[in-house]
Amino acid sequence: MARIAIDMDGVMADTTSHYLKYYEEEYGIRVDPATLAGAAEGEGFDDKEACRRYITSPGFFRTLPVMPGSQEVVKALYDKYEVFIVSAAMEFPLSLKEKLEWLNEHFPFISWQRVVFCGSKTIVDADIMIDDHDKNLRYFDGRKLIFSAPHNLHINDYQRVNSWEEVAAALLQEQLVKG
Structure with missing residues (x-):
């Protein structure tokens, strides 16, 4: 087998939709998913450290x-x-x-x-x-x-x-x- x-x-x-949700909740900015195309993971946001913060916060992976x-x-x-x-x-x-x-x-x-x-x-x-x-x-x-x-x-x-x-x-x- x-x-x-x-x-x-x-x-x-x-994870992409989750990053977008967290980012909108933190900054009040709805990021168009199309703007992430071709960017390294986490690099498509104005705050380049945001995704790293999210994945190191309690509850991110569970939800x-x-x-x-x-x-x-x-x-x-x-x-x-x-x-x-x-x-x-x-x-x-x-x-x-x-x-x-x-x-x-x-x-x-x-x-x-x-x-x-x-x-x-x-x-x-x-x-x-x-x-x-x-x-x-x-x-x-x-x-x-x-x-x-x-x-x-x-x-x-x-x-x-x-x-x-x-x-x-x-x-x-x-x-x-x-x-």
């Missing part, structure tokens, strides 16, 4: 919105593949408990044995990785799917998926044909 490593933030959880379609598609993948949720969480110690609580609430079918919190994802051994960051995909040896996010729109080195429906088309339809 093929193994898939799936990132949380920016893939299963909608992330679920990416549309992710619950259904991850469940379908979980039934057909050996799925691991792999999240770089060590840099933000508050995130460890919050990410696990978030997963338990929104993806209760995922066993704690299939959750990997790490520092660097270079250690990940899987057949497929779905991630939104080049730094995680660059050194991965398997099939690489980059999940579209404003900060990665300029990267063309990997198979791009723009939604969970596209992930399903790439991995579930393909599995049915091979199976």
Whole structure:
């Protein structure tokens, strides 16, 4: 059975909309998401330190919105593949408990044995990785799917998926044909 490593933030959880919400609450400014296109994560805001403040504040990771379609598609993948949720969480110690609580609430079918919190994802051994960051995909040896996010729109080195429906088309339809 093929193994898939799936990132949380920016893939299963909608960090971009959460940044926008936090920023509007702090500054009273509604930032157009289109202005973030192509900018490094956090760089599309006037206050360049805002996103770092948000991800280091209690509750940020616990209250992330679920990416549309992710619950259904991850469940379908979980039934057909050996799925691991792999999240770089060590840099933000508050995130460890919050990410696990978030997963338990929104993806209760995922066993704690299939959750990997790490520092660097270079250690990940899987057949497929779905991630939104080049730094995680660059050194991965398997099939690489980059999940579209404003900060990665300029990267063309990997198979791009723009939604969970596209992930399903790439991995579930393909599995049915091979199976």
